[in-house]
Amino acid sequence: MGGFISVLGGKITAYRAVAEDTVNLVCRKLGSKTLSSTAQIPLPGAPSPSQEAMEQAALESGLSMDTITHLGNLYGSRFSRVLDLVKKDVRGGQNLCPHSPDILAQVWYSID
Incomplete structure (x- = not known):
């Protein structure tokens, strides 16, 4: 052809x-x-959030620093969008399994 x-x-x-x-x-x-x-x-979500921003997010959300760091690495500056879903419904902060930092709000975010 x-x-x-x-x-x-x-x-x-x-x-x-x-x-x-x-x-x-x-x-x-x-x-x-x-x-x-x-x-x-830049790719969507660039640049990555600062360490200070992630520490503040951990304090405000009540999520572990491991989970917040994981979200920052996956979503970059858009990690706060996932955390906004946790603020709307605290169930979003539940881990999907005990061996992973992934949370329910990530599933909601992917659907949204």
């Missing part, structure tokens, strides 16, 4: 760069001089 472009395989750490190369190729084929600018755009 002439002109068909596909991307197969790759590693998650390289997907953004592969996508950029693909978009740039499509732009060139379409005669556009505009290229992808995603390399300069």
Whole structure:
């Protein structure tokens, strides 16, 4: 099939760069001089919350520092959105299992 472009395989750490190369190729084929600018755009949730912000969140939420750190690592600056769900309903702070820092509010957040 002439002109068909596909991307197969790759590693998650390289997907953004592969996508950029693909978009740039499509732009060139379409005669556009505009290229992808995603390399300069922070990912959603960037930057990660500061240690102070996470310590304050642990104090305010009553959740363990392990759980707060886990949320900060997963959601970056958006970790407070998960904590907002715990504020609305304290059941959201329940651990999903005793061997993991994941909490019920993460499930709610993923559905929302």
